Each structure stands twice: as C-alpha cells, then as structure tokens.
Amino acid sequence: MSRAPKARKAEKTQTGPFRGRTMLWIVLVGLAATAVLLLLTAFEPELRGQDEAGPHALSRSADGYGGLVALTKSLGIPVLISRAPLPKDAEDGLLVLTPDERTDGKALAEVQFAGPRLIVLPKWRAIPDFSHRGWVKKYGPVEPERLPRSVLSQLGKGSVVSQRKAPARPALRRADIPGQPAFWIPGRIDNLQTLAGPQWRPILLDETGAIVLARKDHSQTYVLTDPDLFNTQGLRSPGTAQSAMAILNILRANEGPVIFDVTIQGYKRGHNLLRLAFEPPFVGATFCALVAALLMGLHALARFGPPLANQRALALGKQALVDNTAGLIRMAGRQHRMAERYALLCRAAVAKAVGAPRDLSDPELNTLLDRLSAQAGQPAGITPLLDEARRAGNPGDLMTVARKLYDWKREMTRERH
Known part of the structure; x- marks a missing residue:
C-alpha cells in the first residue's frame, strides 16, 4: 500500500511531453514573435534605407544627405522625407530631388510638385565600405558626359556640365546683385561641378563666374550643380553648412518645409492592407479583435471536461x-x-x-x-x-x-x- 501513491504520482506527471508552464511559455513566445513579424511586415518600407548608403536623405554616408536633414531640423526649419506621391496642388516649401547614376528617368518625371523643385546633380561614384555598415568609399567622379539620361533630360539641350581638375574653395555670390563681393565661402570641394546653358538663369556664381545654382527658364526647376554643397561629406566644414542653409532659404517658397524625395531611389511607400490594420481608424477594430481573441483564450483555459460535440438545433x-x-x-x-x-x-x-x-x-x-x-x-x-x-x-x-x-x-x- 505504501508504494501505490508513488506510482500514481509518477503516472500523473507523465501526462504529456511538456509541463503546462512550459507550454504556456511556448505559446506566449510564439504569439509575441508572430506579432513582431506582422508589425515588421506592415512597416517594412518605413525601415528601409536607414542603414543603406547612397545619395538620398535617409543615408548617413558621406555621399548621403542625412546630415543636411539633421542640420535643417536643428535650425527649426520643418523637414519632410517623402515616401509617397505629393498632392498635385502642393506648392509651399521646396522639393529636393537627389538622383544618382541608377535613377529611372520615368520615376524622376513622375514626381510632381507645383512649387519650386531643386535637382542636385550627382558627381561621385562610391562603393560600400564593408568595414562600417552604411558607409561608402569614394571610387571616383562621374564624368559630365556620362551623367544619367534621366538627369540630362531634365537639363535640356545645350546644357554643359563641367568639372574642375583640382580642389578649390569657391567664393559664392548672388548673380542677381551686380558687383556683390563673395558672400559664402564653403570648405574645400574636389572637382567642383558647374553648369552652363542658354536656358539657365544663374542664382549663385563662383569666383570665375561659373554657375553653381541656376533656374530653368519659364519654370520653377532649380539645379544645384555640386552635391558636395549638401551632402554629409561637405557639411563637415562650417562654411559649407552655412552655404547649404543659405541656398535652402533662397529657394523655399512661403517659408514652407524642405521636402526630400526618396521615391526615386526606390523607397516608395506602397499600399499595404496589413499596415492599414495598425493605423487609424482601423487600429480600433484590430485592438477589439485582439482583445476578443485573448478572452477566447482565457475562456478555453478555464474549460474543464471534454468539449461538447455539435448537436442538433432541436434534440x-x-x-x-x-x-x-x-x-x-x-x-x-x-x-x-x-x-x-x-x-x-x-x-x-x-x-x-x-x-x-x-x-x-x-x-x-x-x-x-x-x-x-x-x-x-x-x-x-x-x-x-x-x-x-x-x-x-x-x-x-x-x-x-x-x-x-x-x-x-x-x-x-x-x-x-
């Protein structure tokens, strides 16, 4: 009789391969992992680009414009990184487009904005720096005659892009104020890039009279010829940072925001039904569904006895x-x-x-x-x-x-x- 309780206790503990507490933790971890997976799937476009190098506003690399975004925000200027098409009647502020060698001309043409838009010409070829995530190494300049067709189509016929062969510290001045001395002196710039053409009206000139910032005739399209006046590599110099902010203030319409477009680099936010479930006004319905599922689970835990089989409506x-x-x-x-x-x-x-x-x-x-x-x-x-x-x-x-x-x-x- 003394051995019977031990045998029954051993039999009681061998009702399954896992203890109830272990199974509970397995279920909770599985639910948490599923929830994280759904959130990452829904908001994946928002997370892309944060650690990817390249000439865009999400990049913190030398050729990126993440530094300009941070500088602009720190000075109290509203900033918007656009991942979706803008309203066609939007005109306040300044739209900044930063194409590179791989930019699709069709994607660049589809970006519509009623206000001023600034195109920053590409200049550098870069390769990833595998020793630092999100960094790049300078491979060399892009020859003006090999600029992407998508960019050349925006410049128009007769436009000529040229580069200096040696480093320089250009002295920038306003072209619409004759006789004005140099007002902005940025830091050293390698292969300073300038623009010439009959359809361009200069806004900023260097000390040689070459165009650095220009406006296209009968349009609100502006072109900044050298990206080193805006990118993170150039902003390490206080003079370049001052010049960059002066350019933005000259071009901003109605003191509106500075809008950096990243859709042309492929970071476009698409329509996502799963994302809608986690955004207003549908997030309320999603929350109710989760609470209902939780209550159903608690109800299932409280049940005892075998489940009832389906029966006739009228017994x-x-x-x-x-x-x-x-x-x-x-x-x-x-x-x-x-x-x-x-x-x-x-x-x-x-x-x-x-x-x-x-x-x-x-x-x-x-x-x-x-x-x-x-x-x-x-x-x-x-x-x-x-x-x-x-x-x-x-x-x-x-x-x-x-x-x-x-x-x-x-x-x-x-x-x-």
Whole structure:
C-alpha cells in the first residue's frame, strides 16, 4: 500500500511531453514573435534605407544627405522625407530631388510638385565600405558626359556640365546683385561641378563666374550643380553648412518645409492592407479583435471536461427531455441544488472503479474513499467534497465544487484528458 501513491504520482506527471508552464511559455513566445513579424511586415518600407548608403536623405554616408536633414531640423526649419506621391496642388516649401547614376528617368518625371523643385546633380561614384555598415568609399567622379539620361533630360539641350581638375574653395555670390563681393565661402570641394546653358538663369556664381545654382527658364526647376554643397561629406566644414542653409532659404517658397524625395531611389511607400490594420481608424477594430481573441483564450483555459460535440438545433427523444428538464431547472434558479446529487454520482463511479464492497454504509464508504484519496495524494477526499456540495448556494458554488469533484473522480478512476 505504501508504494501505490508513488506510482500514481509518477503516472500523473507523465501526462504529456511538456509541463503546462512550459507550454504556456511556448505559446506566449510564439504569439509575441508572430506579432513582431506582422508589425515588421506592415512597416517594412518605413525601415528601409536607414542603414543603406547612397545619395538620398535617409543615408548617413558621406555621399548621403542625412546630415543636411539633421542640420535643417536643428535650425527649426520643418523637414519632410517623402515616401509617397505629393498632392498635385502642393506648392509651399521646396522639393529636393537627389538622383544618382541608377535613377529611372520615368520615376524622376513622375514626381510632381507645383512649387519650386531643386535637382542636385550627382558627381561621385562610391562603393560600400564593408568595414562600417552604411558607409561608402569614394571610387571616383562621374564624368559630365556620362551623367544619367534621366538627369540630362531634365537639363535640356545645350546644357554643359563641367568639372574642375583640382580642389578649390569657391567664393559664392548672388548673380542677381551686380558687383556683390563673395558672400559664402564653403570648405574645400574636389572637382567642383558647374553648369552652363542658354536656358539657365544663374542664382549663385563662383569666383570665375561659373554657375553653381541656376533656374530653368519659364519654370520653377532649380539645379544645384555640386552635391558636395549638401551632402554629409561637405557639411563637415562650417562654411559649407552655412552655404547649404543659405541656398535652402533662397529657394523655399512661403517659408514652407524642405521636402526630400526618396521615391526615386526606390523607397516608395506602397499600399499595404496589413499596415492599414495598425493605423487609424482601423487600429480600433484590430485592438477589439485582439482583445476578443485573448478572452477566447482565457475562456478555453478555464474549460474543464471534454468539449461538447455539435448537436442538433432541436434534440430528439431522451435528449430533448433532458434539455427541457435542464432548462426548467435553470429557469427556476435551482441549479445549485444538484451539487449534492452530482457528488453522489461521482462517489458511486469511484466506488465501482476501486471495487468497494456493495454492502458498506454511506459513512463506511466515505471513510474508505477518503483513505484511498489520501494514499493517491489527493488534497481532499469525498467527505469534504460532499459537505461543500451541500453548502452550495448559487451556480458559482455549483461550478466550483463540480470542478473539484470532476478532478477527484478523474484521478481516482485513472481517467485521461
């Protein structure tokens, strides 16, 4: 008799390959990983470009314009990095386009803006620096005659782009103020790039009279010839940073924001149904669905006993009689009166399973089952359970004692889930 409790305890712990707490953690980790995956899938376009080098506003590399974005924000000028098409009637501010050698001419032409737009010409070829994520190494200048066709089409016929062969510190001055001395002197610039052409009206000139910033006739299209006046490599010089801010202030319309377009580099935000589920106004419905799923999970954890099978809408025969009787008892509010009878049924089932003698009286049978319960490691025998069933005063008490009786009967008869 002394070995029976150990055997039953060992059998109780071997009901599955994992403990309940382990399975709970597995489910929670799986749900968290799924939620993170859905969020990353929905907002992946917003995360692209942060560590990718290149001449765009999201890049922190030497040829990128992330430094100009940070500088502009620090001076209190509103900044917008555009990942989607702008409204056709938008005209406040300044749209900055930074094409490179791989820019698609069609994508560049599709960018519409009613206000002033500034095109920063490309100048450098760069290769990734594999020792530092997001950095680049200078490979060499892009020859003016090999500028992308998408950029040349924006310049028009007769436009000539040229480069100096030696480093220089150009002295910039306003072209619309004759006789004005040099006003901005940026830092050293390698291969200073300038523009010439009959359809261009100069805005800024260098000390030789070459165009650095110009406006195209009968349009609001401006061209900055040298990207080193804007990119992170050039902004390491205070003089270049001052020149860059002066250029932005000259071109901004109505003191509006500076808009950096990154759609031409492929960082366009597309339509995403999954993203809509996490943005207003649909995020409320998503939250309600998650709460409903959580409540369903909690309800499933609280269930005991085998799941009910699908039944007919209108039961037949004895089942209909049982359902009607149960409905009458429920309407009368006397469900708790059934607790003692359910306890007696459980006692009879256990007595039959353990082979208890049939001629035992109720107290003797209770005493026998209490002793067997203690040997099996049960926290309570049938006697306290019968007392609790007799004291049940509402449906909540009925469910509590019914759960205890069900667990006790299952362990005493060695039933399985």
